[in-house]
Amino acid sequence: MVVTIPEFAFRWIIPEIIVAVCALAVLLIEVFSGTRNSRRFSAFLALFGACLALYVTLALWNQQEDIFYNLYTIDDFGTFFKVVFLVITALITILSLRYTERGEIPFGEYYALLLFGLLGMMIMVSSNNFITIFVGLEIMSISLYVLCGLLAGNLKSAEASFKYFLLGAFATAFLLYGMAFVYATTGSLDIAEIADYVLSGDFYLTPMFMAGIAFLIAGFGFKTASVPFHMWTPDVYEGAPTPVTAFMATGVKAASFGAFLRVFYTALLPFMEGWSGILWVIAVLTMTVGNITALVQDNVKRMLAYSSIAHAGYILIALVTGDRALSSSVLYYLMAYTFMNIGAFTVVILLGKKGEENTDIEHYAGLAKRYPFLAFCMSIFLLSLAGFPPLAGFMGKFYVFSAAVKAEYYGLAVIGVLNSAVAFYYYLRVMMYMYFRESEMPSEEINLSFAYMLVIVISAWALIHMGIFPRDFLLLARKSVDIFI
Amino acid sequence: MDFSWFKWLMFIVAAALSIVGSLMMVTRRNAIHSALWMIATFIAIAVIYVMQNAQFIAIAQIMVYAGAIMMLILFVIMLVNLEKDSVPERKFSSRKFTGAVITIMLFFEILVIATAYQITGREAVYSASMLERTGNVRVMGSLLYGQYLFPFELASILLLIGIVGAVILAKRKKE
Incomplete structure (x- = not known):
């Protein structure tokens, strides 16, 4: 019984192969030469890999193919997410250029792990099977555990890495246990087959299956930083190198939501009544706890960590509805959220200098006088995070809340709107410091290098563009979720 | 010849040993003792695997876990000098108590779920x-x-x- 893989299947995973090969090449370059120029080269190689993979991925749009015995699938949903991840990685690579020098982070390993993390995310969202989802998730998580601890001689960074690793391993165990329970009751690891079997009539709902769903929610809830599985988030986001924090807040969150959406909207959709109630509670808790805790934060990086918890709550609102067509709002939201977060974290990086992160809100005082353009861009990011029209953040929230209203979850929509009103306070507080407070500290020179400004300008432009012309992006998101219908 | 009673006996012994072993593992204060109890647990579980006709997993369990990984754990314990009773005295705290209650609740839930379940009889690919x-x-x-x-x-x-x-x-x- 010899089984062979048909060769032509590999042409569908060329983006993944490019990313993996570039990551390995970066590692090897680091081994054979350690001079400064070659270090620059590894960053550019990572950027080149991400861009090349992006180019190839774009060609996969509109393609639909199950490969490797249904273990992996190429569809618009996966392609959409992959494009988002590749853009995120390209931006993070650019903004890491100076940061890695400042923080004395080993270049080669840093970029290699970043690419490996990207590979894990790409695999996660394109998997049709619990095994591949799990392996992808682990590739992503282990890369990030290490990335968090890369700041040399920084205790907070080490703590972040250790905490994330221990709790992450625990959450992985839950996820795996959930997958095992679902497998035990349905006899299949393929998410489409599970749905078929469940609907075939031979299946009856058992406590074990329900426990499996609960464990899956706990596992994915951890990765998406939802309350009550959010305890790790503030410490890890604060301690990790800031570009890695941006990577976690955008890429990891998007990847986890992608896999979450795919599993729950295909395999587990017949039991919507079962899980949608649980997710309702989690969504409300996540929004409320995230926003209320963010109110009292004086550290901007930590405030952004809590705000990222709150945003996970908004995204969960659309997940609760269980309406497959409306789930496109999740995709739009994640895309908009990516740019506002990367932009905001870039400004956080800019204010820091060697050895000092300067993330305290006092450091933002009087920024508008010294660097008006920087303050203006930061305002765009913060207003977008708060959901101020006409920025992309507003459209994202609008689509999510209108999804809840269309699916007749009025209570949830009201709680969501109230929460985003609360959120205005802490975003505007930073703006208030930037524009109306005089700096009490000696003003420090900010190194406005081209790399940082490029990321900031791209993010700001994307937010304005997506906010004013949301139609094209929404149509793309709609097309992506067509696979569920 | 009927081996069913023998199998039953073996299962009882292996199951009891694995439970006792894991309990001893988490309650010992000496790290080396914990590690040794862990080996006992691993071997008992390997026996259960053999009885389930999963010989490969049983061998892998003994070679990889009881062999290689235990070796590493013992090395680490010796490297960081944990042989002495360095685990601090246990003190009662409300946080630990809540944790224990939740763990026990979760344990019983899983127990109920596992015992209440009956296999629906879906045909396997590999009989x-x-x-x-x-x-x-x-x-x-x-x-x-x-x-x-x-x-x-x-x-x-x-x-x-x-x-x-x-x-x-x-x-x-x-x-």
Whole structure:
């Protein structure tokens, strides 16, 4: 019984192969030469890999193919997410250029792990099977555990890495246990087959299956930083190198939501009544706890960590509805959220200098006088995070809340709107410091290098563009979720 | 000859040993003792695997877990000088109590779920008679290198990341 893989299947995973090969090449370059120029080269190689993979991925749009015995699938949903991840990685690579020098982070390993993390995310969202989802998730998580601890001689960074690793391993165990329970009751690891079997009539709902769903929610809830599985988030986001924090807040969150959406909207959709109630509670808790805790934060990086918890709550609102067509709002939201977060974290990086992160809100005082353009861009990011029209953040929230209203979850929509009103306070507080407070500290020179400004300008432009012309992006998101219908 | 009573006896012994072993493992204050109890638990579980006709997993369990990984754990314990009773005195705290209550509740929930469940009888791809004919390891191998080749290859990247990560974090400058 010899089984062979048909060769032509590999042409569908060329983006993944490019990313993996570039990551390995970066590692090897680091081994054979350690001079400064070659270090620059590894960053550019990572950027080149991400861009090349992006180019190839774009060609996969509109393609639909199950490969490797249904273990992996190429569809618009996966392609959409992959494009988002590749853009995120390209931006993070650019903004890491100076940061890695400042923080004395080993270049080669840093970029290699970043690419490996990207590979894990790409695999996660394109998997049709619990095994591949799990392996992808682990590739992503282990890369990030290490990335968090890369700041040399920084205790907070080490703590972040250790905490994330221990709790992450625990959450992985839950996820795996959930997958095992679902497998035990349905006899299949393929998410489409599970749905078929469940609907075939031979299946009856058992406590074990329900426990499996609960464990899956706990596992994915951890990765998406939802309350009550959010305890790790503030410490890890604060301690990790800031570009890695941006990577976690955008890429990891998007990847986890992608896999979450795919599993729950295909395999587990017949039991919507079962899980949608649980997710309702989690969504409300996540929004409320995230926003209320963010109110009292004086550290901007930590405030952004809590705000990222709150945003996970908004995204969960659309997940609760269980309406497959409306789930496109999740995709739009994640895309908009990516740019506002990367932009905001870039400004956080800019204010820091060697050895000092300067993330305290006092450091933002009087920024508008010294660097008006920087303050203006930061305002765009913060207003977008708060959901101020006409920025992309507003459209994202609008689509999510209108999804809840269309699916007749009025209570949830009201709680969501109230929460985003609360959120205005802490975003505007930073703006208030930037524009109306005089700096009490000696003003420090900010190194406005081209790399940082490029990321900031791209993010700001994307937010304005997506906010004013949301139609094209929404149509793309709609097309992506067509696979569920 | 009927071996069923023997199998039953073996199962009881192995199950009891694994439970006692894991309880002893978490309650010992000496790290080396914990590690040794862990080996006992691993071997008892390997026996249960054999009785389930999963010889490959049983051998892998003994070789990889009871052998290689235990070796590493013992090395680490010796390197960081944990042999002495260095685990601090246990003190009662409300946080620990809540944790214990939640853990016990979760444990009983899983127990109820596992015992209340009856297999629905979905036909498996690899039946026992088929395994008898071709052999366990062979089926496993052809699955790993055939149908599941893709995740298998990905697992190699996963291991590489683990190794690279461990090296970076270990060689970091200390200040």
